[in-house]
Amino acid sequence: MFKQQDMYKLDSKIPDGPLAEKWTRYKATCKLVSPANKKKLDIIVVGAGAAGAAAAASMAELGYNVKVFVYQDSSRRAHSIASQGGINATKNYKNDGDSDYRLFYDMIKGGDFRAREANVYRLAEISNNVIDQFVAQGVPFAREYSGYLSNRSFGGVQVSRTFYAQGQTGQQCTLAAYQALMRQIKAGKAEMYPRRFVLDLIVIDGKARGIIARNLVTGEIERHAAHAVVLATGGFGTVYYLSTLAINSNGSAAMAAYRKGAFMANPSMAQIHPTSIPVLNDYQAKLTLMSESLRNDGRVWVPKNKGDKRKPNDIPEEERDYYLERRYPAFGNLVPRDVASRAAKERCDAGYGVGSTGLSVYLDFRDAIKAQGKQAIAAKYGNLFDLYTKITGMDPYTEPMRIYPASHYTMGGLWVDYHLMTTIPGLYAIGEANFSDHGANRLGASSLLQCAGDGYFILPVTIGDYLSSEIKTPKIPVDDPAFDKAEKEAADKLKKLLSVNGSQTVTSFHKRLGHIMWQYSGMVRNEEGLNKALKEVKELRDEFWNDVKVPGKIDEYNHELEKAFRVADFFDLAELIITDALQRKESCGAHFREEYQTEEGEPMRNDEEYMYVAAWEYTGDHSPPKLHKEPLSFENVKVTKRSYK
DSSP states (O other): OOGGGSSSOOOOOOOSSSSHHHHHHHHHHEEEEEEEHHTOOOEEEEEOOOOHHHHHHHHHHHOOOEEEOOOSSSSGGGGGOOOOEEEOOOOOOTSOOHHHHHHHHHHHHHTTOOOOHHHHHHHTTHHHHHHHHHHHHHHHOOOOOTOOEEEEOOTOOOSOOOOOOOOOOHHHHHHHHHHHHHHHHHHHSEEEOOOOEEEEEEEEEEEEEEEEEEEEETOOOOEEOOOOEEEOOOOGGGGGSSSSSOOTTHHHHHHHHTTTTEEETTOOOOOEEEEEEOOOOOOSSSOOOOOOOGTTTOOOOOOOOETOOOOOOGSSSGEEEEEEHOOOTTTTTSSOHHHHHHHHHHHHHHTTOOOSSSSEEEEEEHHHHHHHHHOOOOOHHHHHHHHHHHHHHTTTTSOOOOOOOEEEEOOOOOOOOTTTOOOOOOOEEEEEOOTTTTTTTOOTTTTHHHIIIIIIIHHHHHHHHHHOOTTTOOOOOTTTTHHHHHHHHHHHHHHHHHOOOSSOOOOHHHHHHHHHHHHSSSSSHHHHHHHHHHHHHHHHHHHHHEEEEEEEETTSHHHHHHHHHHHHHHHHHHHHHHHHHHHHOOTTBBBBBTTTBBBBBBBBHHHHHHHHEEEEEOTTTTSSEEEEEOOOOSSSSOOOOOOOO
16 A cells, blocks of 8 residues: 555544444534524525535524525526436335445445545435435425335445435425525525625635625625635536536636635546437537436447447347446446446447437337336436427437436545535535545435535534634624735736637637547546647637637626636636546546556556545646645445446
């Protein structure tokens, strides 16, 4: 194993004691803030999706004064609503052997042993609390005839633990968190600031003390102060341009924190989702996800003959290659996302892909409809089938869907300790904005679990440990020199974008950046391609700052200006992603380096040299970031070759 003394030791603050007792012991010994003192403390929450709304509502309910900033006009439009398939918990209603430990193990194994044991076990431990919370809030989970909540299976597991509300689980859970937040707004304990975009983080005497935000309607730049700041801003998969994320999803708040001293962990760990509707034309701005839940009943296949252009229903059974069932008999169509994605790419690259481009495979429900009936399949997936028909014009009840992998989720994010605090005291990152729970690949239906778990049950406890020492700190003044400096720098960046007055649109640059990232740092990577990508990203960034065209003014509604700000950050983020991918000379989970694979084409880890979290420190614009390593130790699971065969 690599020598820990050679590493800069990041303090993860993991409690002592047996794994199953760490969270209980932490709650019993952490510092608390009395109800009277909570009223003196201000907290800013940036983002109000499943994580942010849950956290803001919970902390306001405790008595803190909470300010919530959302990019959209309402948190009901947060991208969490797109988390279609379900949410994991260990109720074991099916009596199929599920347990907290099994969920913990499935997530650790699914992440290819690149996540922190203590954080992952805590998430499994509180999973049942999360489901109880949502049921109490009225989430209409599917139910059995008996009245019990229904479960289905998801990729990478062999039990049924995923709770769902047809194909709109994320929307229903986000609405539940949103209504809880609206209750606190009505009570005067929380205040909502819609249509705000965070330009910078304020750090005073080493502590996070506020944000600089731009009112997207008026263009006004605002100052907001607090005793602590929480980032719940989601992932940055839109760095690839075409992704399953909402178009306006971005990494700017995380990058602002990074530039102020928050380490960025494992940024290259970006998940590719295997069941996206394929690219249909050159003009698309995003891709649409077909939930992983569909692989419960749908069978993935391609023709056995290369270049077979027959309609799928005309291809007989003996001429179909159900390649996931063939290659991974133990898990079949329910292998994890990274495995399914690479398998689809391999078949298409080998010439067996379908559709006009050859870049798709079939997801077929013929056998499931025959066995269960159309009505039963419609009850499970009806809205997803309707969505597919609207976009493609094809009916999945009568012919197979066509799917292909797409950029989706980012396991990497801001480094946080067990408290969910970043390397900046007083700055927290929750949900997809942090790196902590998913390692090198996220299991399906664990995103909503992490978001809600962080927001409802973890952060409200851990933030008190920090704020207990802040009760004598008065209101943070917004006329502090740190606010002056940050506002000026943010305004200067906006003015610089407007002043270039070049000839190319912001979108054209974003599209070209996404192409570089997808081609060289997507599903498959190698050293030559990554070095080429690093060079091309730097050249494209220089071209952007010399020839981008941003119309309009700074003090008005200007969508092109806000888009340009995001894309400028994407260039820096892309460089960090590529740098991280270059230094990790192994394959693990979604990080697949062609140089490091088995004879069967599976990922080949290098535990001796790379069993760590890569945490990157900002050292200045266009200066190489500094790498810090948090060693990962596994005391409760046996680190083995990840196999789903």
